[in-house]
Amino acid sequence: MIDIRVLLADDHVLVRSGIHSLLRSMTGIQVVAEAADGEEALRLAETHQPDLAILDIAMKGMNGVEAVRRIKVKCPNIKLLMLSMYSSEEYVMQALNAGAHGYLLKDSAAYELERAIRQVMQGIRYLDSFLSPDALDLYMRRVAEKGASAEVLTPRQRQILQLIAEGHNTKEIAYHLNLSGKTVETHRAQLMERLDIHDVPGLVLYAVRSGLITIEK
Structure with a gap:
């Protein structure tokens, strides 16, 4: 099986190490680079050209949402999966609007992380099973009514x-x-x-x- 080459970005070393270990245990997935913030993630994305970037949403300096926007422009072929502890519609929609192909909560089971990766790599948008599509639709309508974002x-x-x-x-x-x-x-x-x-x-x-x-x- 051809490896899925992954860039992992999270500003918490222990969290990043734990996710790396999970990814290493999955067949056909290889972590090729790790970043501690969005700026480093953007730089490493351009250098390594991974198949997939998994990014924490809340990083100092350049957060995950901004990193997604910029990676999308500079490296449009890279799939982007947002990993977050925040389930509010605001965070989810900011990530998706920026160009993320999926949104997964950090407290998800390991099998859901693997499922998210496989689905995103197939070109299918992935939303964590705890997220409500109806709530997201309602939020989008509310934002449209309010205007600025x-x-x-x-x-x-x-x-x-x-x-x-x-x-x-x-x-x-x-x-x-x-x-x-x-x-x-x-x-x-x-x-x-x-x-x-x-x-x-x-x-x-x-x-x-x-x-x-x-x-x-």
Whole structure:
């Protein structure tokens, strides 16, 4: 059997090690690279060109959703499976809208992880068995009625929004992204105007609801 070459991305070393062990026990699946954040995942995806990338949704710096968006653009042939502890419709839809081919909860059984991999590799969208398609449809209708989502932001604006919501100030964001403070402030003003949110608490709440960050992060 031809191996399915997998890139695994999770910022928790023990979790990543556990998933790696599970994958190693499955026939025809080979982990070719591991990443600790979205930026590393994107870099390794371009280098190794795996068949499948399995990404945690909540990673600092560049989260799994943003990594999915960028991998989808740079490496369109890679299948993308989101792995998360969050079952809310907001997180699921953010992942699917970004380009994920499947969404699996971290507390799923090992056999469901393997089933998700096989199904995604066949080109079939996979949703964890605990997720309700009806609830997702309802959420999509609700979002359509409300209008704006994180999709209206540019990739750079989403990145800056995530860093703001994680508690970083302008100087720290500028250093992290190798930008000038003035450029960061310009992006910040533009994303506030686009979202019609004009204070940091509002941006944090929006980032949580949009799946850019989690409460724990």
